[in-house]
Amino acid sequence: xxxxxxxxxxxxxxxxxxxxxxxxxxxxxxxxxxxxxxxxxxxxxxxxxxxxxxxxxxxxxxxxxxxxxxxxxxxxxxxxxxxxxxxxxxxxxxxxxxxxxxxxxxxxxxxxxxxxxxxxxxxxxxxxxxxxxxxxxxxxxxxxxxxxxxxxxxxxxxxxxxxxxxxxxxxxxxxxxxxxxxxxxxxxxxxxxxxxxxxxxxxxxxxxxxxxxxxxxxxxxxxxxxxxxxxxxxxxxxxxxxxxxxxxxxxxxxxxxxxxxxxxxxxxxxxxxxxxxxxxxxxxxxxxxxxxxxxxxxxxxxxxxxxxxxxxxxxxxxxxxxxxxxxxxxxxxxxxxxxxxxxxxxxxxxxxxxxxxxxxxxxxxxxxxxxxxxxxxxxxxxxxxxxxxxxxxxxxxxxxxxxxxxxxxxxxxxxxxxxxxxxxxxxxxxxxxxxxxxxxxx
Numbered sequence: 001x002x003x004x005x006x007x008x009x010x011x012x013x014x015x016x017x018x019x020x021x022x023x024x025x026x027x028x029x030x031x032x033x034x035x036x037x038x039x040x041x042x043x044x045x046x047x048x049x050x051x052x053x054x055x056x057x058x059x060x061x062x063x064x065x066x067x068x069x070x071x072x073x074x075x076x077x078x079x080x081x082x083x084x085x086x087x088x089x090x091x092x093x094x095x096x097x098x099x100x101x102x103x104x105x106x107x108x109x110x111x112x113x114x115x116x117x118x119x120x121x122x123x124x125x126x127x128x129x130x131x132x133x134x135x136x137x138x139x140x141x142x143x144x145x146x147x148x149x150x151x152x153x154x155x156x157x158x159x160x161x162x163x164x165x166x167x168x169x170x171x172x173x174x175x176x177x178x179x180x181x182x183x184x185x186x187x188x189x190x191x192x193x194x195x196x197x198x199x200x201x202x203x204x205x206x207x208x209x210x211x212x213x214x215x216x217x218x219x220x221x222x223x224x225x226x227x228x229x230x231x232x233x234x235x236x237x238x239x240x241x242x243x244x245x246x247x248x249x250x251x252x253x254x255x256x257x258x259x260x261x262x263x264x265x266x267x268x269x270x271x272x273x274x275x276x277x278x279x280x281x282x283x284x285x286x287x288x289x290x291x292x293x294x295x296x297x298x299x300x301x302x303x304x305x306x307x308x309x310x311x312x313x314x315x316x317x318x319x320x321x322x323x324x325x326x327x328x329x330x331x332x333x334x335x336x337x338x339x340x341x342x343x344x345x346x347x348x349x350x351x352x353x354x355x356x357x358x359x360x361x362x363x364x365x366x367x368x369x370x371x372x373x374x375x376x377x378x379x380x381x382x383x384x385x386x387x388x389x390x391x392x393x394x395x396x397x398x399x400x401x402x403x404x405x406x407x408x409x410x411x412x413x414x415x416x417x418x419x420x421x422x423x424x425x426x427x428x429x430x431x432x433x434x435x436x437x438x439x440x441x442x
Contacts, residue, residue, distance in 0.1 A: 025156030240371030248323030
């Protein structure tokens, strides 16, 4: 038996007594889920896929149901309470969640399943979420290939640290169950606040770009089913009559660390350009005959995939960047910001663009479809500018509130992660008082 004073690399003495280190394969059995998905059946059994696993919890987002009669022979695809599903590949590789009673009997998808044999399953589940396991071991293993991937042998060789006494393992897990549930409720409350804020944002944009700022303006029938009345001095035009539309690059140029930033769909989020996953490319590798450079005031519109129809205006900060696979709108007979806000409004994004993307199995939008979108706008550019100035101020106010709430969520999430790490490495001793404080009972 390998007995260690603690799990930290600096060999700090644990306050929880005798702890041991074990490879996962010594305390649990590892098996693969299904190789191929069974036929769908709306009245069948739920199948838990990578997209249903989120930081220790099973979510119902995009949950699918499959035909149990189409399950392959020779596999054990049924999940049992207390088993742990571990994502095997893709963007969520290494994430995991324990199976609660609610999902007992569900089908495991392409991922892996751990069945604890010589430790408390709920304690093992928390180990898999800790920095010492997830960040320091599993995620490092997944980075050895171009596509994140984890196999049963790699997972089985991951080292976990645990109290020798199973009762102590359960004590820690019970404490974490109660503590994490409290944190999760706080995060959920904050996320609902963000949803309310997002709804308010959409409402403000919708009202401003369809009714203007004068509540006493004379109104007329827009003859658009999704809108109703608009100010008398406003007009209805198709986007192609107000702007030029061009495609970005068909193929990505070679990457270059000190090259130019290329803006892809993943960099476009609800009217803003984000740096998440930003890559840079070699300007010498840009194809001839295209106009890939983005100018301030142009609008990038996502062409396909999960983010189809999302859009963002190019600020001075991103002027000179390269347009990726998506489309670019250049305002010619309108205030660019007005078009940008219109493209984010419900009557354009929800009631026109997103409906177009549903015509194919894979969400997709082309220049002809985008150009056919109907836009309502004041005839006078100065009025459009006035509306945009108002919206800029309101969005800045809302962004400040959003950033504050998002910061609180980040803090809570970091605390949750830190708490798990401290508890499963023996750095925090769980006393009866701790259990009583969180209302937990062993």
